[in-house]
Amino acid sequence: MPLLLNAVDASAVKQAAQRLAAGSLVGMPTETVYGLAADADNATAVHRIFEAKGRPADHPLIVHLAPGTGAQGWRGGVDHYARDVPAFATELMNAFWPGPLTLILPRREGVAAVAAGGQDSVGLRCPAHPVAQALLTAAAAHGVSGVAAPSANRFGRVSPTTAAHVADEFAALSDADLLILDGGACPVGIESTIVDATRAWPVLLRPGMVTSAQIEAVCQQPLRERDDTAPRASGTLESHYAPRAKVRLMDAQPLQTALDLLGPDARHIAVYARTPIKAARGVSVRRMPLDAARSAQELFAVLRELDATGVRLIWVETPPIDAAWDGVRDRLVRAAA
Numbered sequence: 001m002p003l004l005l006n007a008v009d010a011s012a013v014k015q016a017a018q019r020l021a022a023g024s025l026v027g028m029p030t031e032t033v034y035g036l037a038a039d040a041d042n043a044t045a046v047h048r049i050f051e052a053k054g055r056p057a058d059h060p061l062i063v064h065l066a067p068g069t070g071a072q073g074w075r076g077g078v079d080h081y082a083r084d085v086p087a088f089a090t091e092l093m094n095a096f097w098p099g100p101l102t103l104i105l106p107r108r109e110g111v112a113a114v115a116a117g118g119q120d121s122v123g124l125r126c127p128a129h130p131v132a133q134a135l136l137t138a139a140a141a142h143g144v145s146g147v148a149a150p151s152a153n154r155f156g157r158v159s160p161t162t163a164a165h166v167a168d169e170f171a172a173l174s175d176a177d178l179l180i181l182d183g184g185a186c187p188v189g190i191e192s193t194i195v196d197a198t199r200a201w202p203v204l205l206r207p208g209m210v211t212s213a214q215i216e217a218v219c220q221q222p223l224r225e226r227d228d229t230a231p232r233a234s235g236t237l238e239s240h241y242a243p244r245a246k247v248r249l250m251d252a253q254p255l256q257t258a259l260d261l262l263g264p265d266a267r268h269i270a271v272y273a274r275t276p277i278k279a280a281r282g283v284s285v286r287r288m289p290l291d292a293a294r295s296a297q298e299l300f301a302v303l304r305e306l307d308a309t310g311v312r313l314i315w316v317e318t319p320p321i322d323a324a325w326d327g328v329r330d331r332l333v334r335a336a337a
Contacts, residue, residue, distance in 0.1 A: 001171060002170055002174070002177065002180050004182055007182055013131065013181065014138060015179065017138035020038065020039050020142070021143060023044055024045070025037065025049065025052065025177065027181060029129055029132060031187050032190060032208075033159040034162070036153075036178075037135075038149075040063045040081075040111075040112045041112060043114045046114040054155045056155075060116050060233065061115045061117070061234065063148050064147045065078070073126075074124075074126040082106060082108060083107065088221065089195075091218050091219060092219065093126075096218075098128040099126070099128045099210065100191075101195065101210045102124065103197045104197055104205065105197050106120065112148070117232060132183075135181065150234055152166040152169060156241075158241055158242065159191065160300070161186040165301075185301070188297065190300070190327050202221070203226060205233040206330065207326035209293065209327050240334040241300070241303075241334050243303050243304065243314065244307055245307050247303075247335045248313060249316050249332055249336050256275075259278070259280070260278075264282075266280050270283070270286075271314075273315075274289070284309050286305075288302075288317060292322070292325045293324075296327055296328050316332055
């Protein structure tokens with residue numbers, strides 16, 4: 001089993017930083033989801049991430065940078081990994097870092113090639129979670145410029161938002177293979193917004209809790225949609241974030257009608273809906289919060305909880321068509337693909 005340590009203990013963070021510097025894997029809490037972390041400039045260590053997750057080697061990872069000022073903070077990290085930074089990207093960093101926004105930038109030759117999936121671009125983010133910041137700062141003191149950290153789960157599955165989720169995903173790994181820092185439940189709950197900044201205008205690659213309107217307000221220009229020339233980015237496959245049970249999105253009325261028609265035969269179905277739903281005894285029903293941020297915070301944990309009941313189907317009420325819900329809707333559409 002992986003080694004699970006309470007991040008409240010400063011010695012645990014110190015031990016995790018030493019593990020990263022030595023080329024080992026660390027389960028790291030962030031404000032979005034837990035990441036499976038390794039030194040982004042250590043090709044062997046990054047390969048261990050791909051192997052542990054079962055992730056294709058050409059599917060790029062996001063590099064996380066320490067907070068702070070100048071060369072010791074994220075500005076120094078950006079200079080280390082990026083060879084060019086458009087003005088609008090700098091404005092976005094100043095506005096949203098530390099926070100749940102990833103920027104794809106032209107990659108400096110000779111750094112993080114494996115983490116970038118072989119692309120000439122690299123995804124960079126400075127997380128806001130205090131444990132992540134403490135770990136990244138401690139690792140930087142050991143010479144680690146950045147930490148590659150995709151979600152700490154098997155590739156394509158539901159992302160983890162607690163340390164227990166990470167331990168469950170990688171139960172087969174030993175305490176020498178993986179150290180997990182328990183920093184509590186992730187407060188945002190879904191992965192970062194990703195913006196392509198490899199050209200003269202911003203392109204949305206993945207929605208998140210930093211909304212399109214917020215990004216456009218900072219950039220003072222429209223946020224364009226993804227096209228065929230966009231670089232590959234994390235979490236953008238058609239099918240992703242999927243539990244074992246089949247996820248189906250439905251509006252409230254058809255969902256209720258379907259449950260009424262099935263009657264007692266609906267016990268193999270779980271329901272996650274904002275609208276009050278009447279279901280037969282034995283059907284697992286969870287109420288989705290009416291607030292988008294709260295729904296995002298609990299989304300992956302609820303999908304895992306319902307999946308653990310052994311149901312074959314999870315019926316989810318379709319989120320509202322509203323910018324605040326874009327991140328939640330994106331994750332559910334991919335989970336249902």
